[in-house]
Amino acid sequence: MIPQHPILDKPAPSFGPPLYLSYGFFCDSISCDYKLLKIITLYDSSRCYSQVMVYSFGENCWTRIGDIPYMCLTPKAGKLVNGVIHWLAFNAKFTRVLVAFESATKTFSVVSLPEYFDNISVELTELAGCISLVRRDKMCEVWLLKNYDRKESWTWTKLFAINPPDSMYNFNPLYITSKGDLLVQICGKGLFLYNQERLRQIDIVEKHPAIAISNETEDRFWMWQLNYFDSLTGFEISDGEYKNSSGERSSPAHMKLRKDAGVLFSETQ
Template identity: 30%
Template sequence: MSSLPLDIIADVLSRLPPKKLLCFRCVCKPWCHLIDSSDFMKLHLHKSIKSNTNQSLILKHSHLYWVSLDSLDLASEIDHPLMCYNHSVKLLGSCNGLLCICNIVDDIAFWNPSTRKHRVLPCVSLELRRYSGPSVCSLCLYGFGYDKVNEDYKLVRIARFRGIETSFVECEVKVFSLRRNCWKRIKDMPYVCGYPGTNGVFACGALHWVVSRNCTSEEFNRNGSSEEFNVVVALDLAVEDYNEVALPEFGDRNFNLEVGALGDCLCVVANYSNVQSDVWVMKEYGVKDSWCKLFSVMREQMRGLGRSLRPLGYSKGGSEVLVEQDKVNLFWYDLKTKIVTDVVIHDTPSSCEVEFCLLTLTSVNISKRDSGKNQRIADHEKNVKKRDDFLSEGFKLVL
């Protein structure tokens, strides 16, 4: 293959799983440089997304397990990089093959389970200066995603404060940028995030949560028929601002709303108690008329109570959707036959938290070229400031 052009070699290699690519780094130096390059990582990611390949599930109980989406048969236990006296971690999100995890002492890391590389984030504190009297932090939620405009991975933390003497609720929001390697506070979220342990869903460049417009109480009514509830808010990671997502016309408003991602589309699930769950997909992001009902699952088709559904991903051929039910059961839904097939994964606990994860080469570090560029920009801005300060002092002396 040494006589082949490098772009053809790259195209061939980009179709392979990360495990084999890591072995092929030892073939020769040109291959090693190619596989380690950011351009090849992006090519491999693009091919994986387009072909529905290199898909896996991360299962979390007291330990972490990995299983291929192609087989969903036998799971293998994996070690994470945030081991402490308690092995358990929280899964805060998954994006482009990176997992964001947090351990019991609140260490947070971006981790690629395919390459075994990780990066621990700097600590972030709660700002104790509150707005209208004494308050306490009653809930912390997270969201993890990719800012395509700035080519940056970002983690969002929402700290919900409620007043001790009043019923008013406010949500402090901070964003960690991998490119800048720091946290910063942005505008507070003007909504109430409700569900403990519910992470933001990343789709189409934004993180999404189901929220309430009512900021005068911490109560969050999941069965509310009022327009105050069942609102989906998006935080655009590029501009770091909020907007409401226009939802489909559901008809009956008495349901629990869940938000998710399916393929490269935003989706919502309307769970009608003891009747059915409807899965809607937004074909063109931000366009209300592009919502379409992908499928419905009747209660009698599901095991257990069937209170909530969460679509995880398409099968390799795209004819089936893998669905998590009540955070306990998994099943395939066939889009053509409308048949539900239960999934049993051997050698795992009976109930696990599930996170969809691509197998990629995505790096947890900024390349040296990018770091140098950022440093040059920072140095330039610093020099400009020094010049402006000098000129300003000069004018003062003249005056």
């Protein structure tokens, strides 16, 4: 029997309305319990802080684990790498930092960002099993946090500096190949490989003709990249039924989700 997802109650912050809600999902290695961590950034003119709460799926309850002196102003899920959840945040001096929650010890730590990262567009992502930053200014820069297993030697390394053929805000790094090339998605244009010398477009339709979708009004197609995870939990769809693992039921909504799910790639040596 496939378990259904629970409906969680929303815990009320102890002070004022929340400005932003950030969150992260992890498995407690000690209790073998899945947990949801929520960071509630509050408005308080006297100090800079956020409340931190954890929901236990096993105990079906919320627990407040304390406050942190940072403001997470991005309402997105944190990036989980090596058992640590990461968010971009601001400290009391409004300097941008990387806040990390270690699920094993239930503690927070903070990592400084490279210089000149305060007043520009920065996106947090994951590449090659490491936390990565995409810096968008005059060019798109991709930075990697190396030596992750040794806190005392954490260092930021700039891997790529690219002048994209379109708006840099449509530039999304996806993957670093074994040869060190960077696979990127440029919205509306397709997939590209960058190898420090040039940006080369990949003809996905030629390699995978099944994804060429005809359109009566427009002679082009759009493509999105989505992360894929195996799951044994069923999620109801509002306008139809879901399909379980044995394939007994499906719906137009489910088929649409499968049709738009994206393209799978395998790297050959």
